[in-house]
Every structure is written in C-alpha cells, then in structure tokens.
Amino acid sequence: MQNNTILFFMLVMILFSCNIGLISDKRSKYAKNNKNPVKIGVAYTFNDPDDFFKEGIELAQNEINSNGGIFGRKLEIIIKDDSGDVNKGLMVAEQFAEDYSIMAVIGHAFSRVTMFTAMTYEDSYSGESVSDYSHNW
Secondary structure, eight states, X not given: OHHHHHHHHHHHHHHHHTOGGGSOHHHHHHHHHOOSOEEEEEEEOOOOTTOOHHHHHHHHHHXXXXXXXXXXXXXXXXEEEOTTOXXXXXXXXXXXXXXXXXXXXXXXXXXXXXXXXXXXXXXXXXXXXXXXXXXXX
C-alpha cells in the first residue's frame, strides 16, 4: 500500500513537471542546443548500508543507456548526499539549480528537506523535486 502511495505521488509530481513553459530560458536553450548526455541530479541520504537506492538509480541508468539513452543521448546521473540535513539539502539544491546542464532532480529522502528545497527547484526547473518518502520528520 505504501509503495502505491509513493508511486502515485511520484507520478503526480512528474506530470506536474511536464509544463515546459516554466523551465528557465537558459536551461531550456541548453537542452535544445546540446548533444551531451542528459544529466539528472539525485539528492539523497546515502548513509544507510541497507538502503539500495543508489544501486537502483545506477541500474536504471545502465539499462537506459544500454537501450540507446534518451533521444539518442546517454543518461548521466549526478549524485549528491544531503545527509538528511536541511542546510546541506539547501546547498545541494542550489548547486543543482545553478548547473544548467542538469535537466531534472530526484530527491530528497526526507520531507523536512524537500519542504525547504522545493522553492529552489520550482524557480529553476519545470516542477519540484520528487521525494521518495512522505514522512520522516
């Protein structure tokens, strides 16, 4: 049941993110005029040895790239650890937002971090980050 809720939340956020008109001009121009790999940022807390989120991201990246990438462009994942900390999360969000080559961001692991980083992403991307959890205050 919890997995269905998480998947539904992610789907809603992805659909919301599809509004191309909100993408910053610089990021949009970069995406249209560049043939380099498609970069996606991942902001997460990577300190739990029993959490295989990073491995899942890497597995998806390898599968996408082995099937021709995205519109013929390889997928590159930029991973940053926010340690579940609001201040680190804000720094990570700013770093992603300032890099116009990063087309989307997946993260953060904790709602308390996502709440504070959402405005940064909303101002720089076509939507917000997608958190894989909706709890853990």
